[in-house]
Amino acid sequence: MVKDISKVTEELEQFSFDFHTEKPEIVAAGRDELRVRIGDFAGPLDLLLYLIKQEQANIFDIPIAKITAKYLETIQLMKRLDIAVAADFLVMAATLIEIKSKMLLPRDPKAEDEDIEFDDPRRELVDRLLEYEKFKTAAGMLHERTTIEQATFTRGALETDENNSEVDATVFDLLTVFQKIVARHLEEVKMEIEREEISLADMIRTLEGRIVEFGEVNLSGFFEEMRSHRELVTAFIAALEIVRSEAVRLVQNKTFGEILLRRA
Amino acid sequence: MEDPVSENVESAAVAKAPARTPGELVALVEALIFVSEEPIGTKLLADILGEEKGAIQAAVEQLSAEYVERSSGLQIREIAGGYQIATRPEFHEEIRAFLKTRPSAKLSLASLETLAVIAYKQPVTVPEILDIRGVQSATSIKTLLDKRLIVAKGRKEAVGRPMQYGTSKEFLLQFGLKDLSELPSIEDFEDLVSSGSELA
Numbered sequence: 407m408v409k410d411i412s413k414v415t416e417e418l419e420q421f422s423f424d425f426h427t428e429k430p431e432i433v434a435a436g437r438d439e440l441r442v443r444i445g446d447f448a449g450p451l452d453l454l455l456y457l458i459k460q461e462q463a464n465i466f467d468i469p470i471a472k473i474t475a476k477y478l479e480t481i482q483l484m485k486r487l488d489i490a491v492a493a494d495f496l497v498m499a500a501t502l503i504e505i506k507s508k509m510l511l512p513r514d515p516k517a518e519d520e521d522i523e524f525d526d527p528r529r530e531l532v533d534r535l536l537e538y539e540k541f542k543t544a545a546g547m548l549h550e551r552t553t554i555e556q557a558t559f560t561r562g563a564l565e566t567d568e569n570n571s572e573v574d575a576t577v578f579d580l581l582t583v584f585q586k587i588v589a590r591h592l593e594e595v596k597m598e599i600e601r602e603e604i605s606l607a608d609m610i611r612t613l614e615g616r617i618v619e620f621g622e623v624n625l626s627g628f629f630e631e632m633r634s635h636r637e638l639v640t641a642f643i644a645a646l647e648i649v650r651s652e653a654v655r656l657v658q659n660k661t662f663g664e665i666l667l668r669r670a
Numbered sequence: 671m672e673d674p675v676s677e678n679v680e681s682a683a684v685a686k687a688p689a690r691t692p693g694e695l696v697a698l699v700e701a702l703i704f705v706s707e708e709p710i711g712t713k714l715l716a717d718i719l720g721e722e723k724g725a726i727q728a729a730v731e732q733l734s735a736e737y738v739e740r741s742s743g744l745q746i747r748e749i750a751g752g753y754q755i756a757t758r759p760e761f762h763e764e765i766r767a768f769l770k771t772r773p774s775a776k777l778s779l780a781s782l783e784t785l786a787v788i789a790y791k792q793p794v795t796v797p798e799i800l801d802i803r804g805v806q807s808a809t810s811i812k813t814l815l816d817k818r819l820i821v822a823k824g825r826k827e828a829v830g831r832p833m834q835y836g837t838s839k840e841f842l843l844q845f846g847l848k849d850l851s852e853l854p855s856i857e858d859f860e861d862l863v864s865s866g867s868e869l870a
Contacts, residue, residue: 558757
């Protein structure tokens with residue numbers, strides 16, 4: 407029996423569907439922390455600000471040579487960056503080097519005579535850093551707000567609410583239902599003589615037809631109708647496909663309740 | 671969808687000519703805020719109860735004060751243009767233990783920054799976001815769109831007609847904002863930033 411289950415899972419794995427496994431994003435470690443993991447920086451400006459703070463430098467008088475060196479050192483350590491982001495880090499590196507070389511040029515003596523304010527090559531960068539830092543601070547504020555917000559709860563839904571107190575079911579709830587049905591299937595001794603294959607497209611059509619006709623379909627009921635493992639797996643994938651297409655919604659009236667597919 | 675309902679109710683309520691004591695009105699307002707699935711606005715409350723907006727606001731304030739006074743576990747909040755009854759944040763651990771939920775995945779630093787730029791600069795295009803952040807924000811924008819925190823707000827009449835983005839009602843809800851004006855001004859951050867950076 408155990409063997410059979412693994413066979414089903416194997417069968418299931420054959421179908422490569424895009425689950426869109428978005429890994430939970432981790433908020434960068436605090437600026438004060440000693441251990442800074444490479445790649446935690448939100449962008450080149452973020453990294454630059456960090457380096458300036460680390461060097462305890464004045465943002466209005468950046469020691470450009472030192473910071474450039476540090477910057478280049480850090481981006482060399484960055485390995486897990488996607489190419490678009492890496493490009494932005496390199497653009498900043500080029501900007502830093504450009505500023506550094508401009509700083510090496512002697513000032514225009516005429517400009518000094520006329521008492522025109524020396525046009526610091528760093529100015530544009532400083533302006534950008536200051537502008538960026540405002541939004542970075544604003545992002546911190548948003549982070550605090552959402553943390554507080556996530557700590558407040560409104561009442562649970564009432565029976566009278568529209569959609570009848572349903573919660574959105576997840577793919578994992580779907581899997582639980584599927585596993586239950588598979589387990590039940592295994593208990594029934596069945597002879598599979600015919601080998602009538604039903605394609606995924608057919609299955610999707612059947613399920614869609616059912617949803618259109620009845621407005622909603624009880625998923626475990628639908629799975630129960632399947633006569634073989636193969637059909638069951640196809641039905642499951644059909645359900646996933648239909649949910650993914652967002653033409654229907656997965657709803658569950660209570661925790662561990664029956665999962666329904668309903669027209670969106 | 672709201673309008674026909676409120677109109678009907680309004681005529682019915684007005685016909686009755688309400689003669690309520692202030693205390694009754696506070697109680698009624700509380701009941702309605704409680705049953706409303708979404709934050710309920712002053713206008714809707716006023717329409718349903720056949721009262722002046724001012725009276726409703728006074729009742730909500732009274733109610734809110736009562737909650738505070740008796741150190742209730744609940745609070746009246748003004749959020750996304752309406753009122754809502756919610757638990758106080760300090761009880762989150764016990765409530766989560768009961769609901770068996772965990773805080774949902776937080777937004778990354780990059781996504782939060784992108785959201786901040788959009789919130790303050792909206793409607794804003796992708797290149798404008800890049801200008802401020804100095805880094806591509808495509809992934810963050812997709813995440814924010816997926817989470818329905820931002821919405822497309824039409825195209826900008828500029829070269830290439832780039833799409834413009836702005837924040838959604840969901841944004842107000844998730845960040846506990848009454849409306850966008852409740853966001854602290856970006857200039858406040860400027861003061862904070864320069865005072866922190868000026869070492870010399």
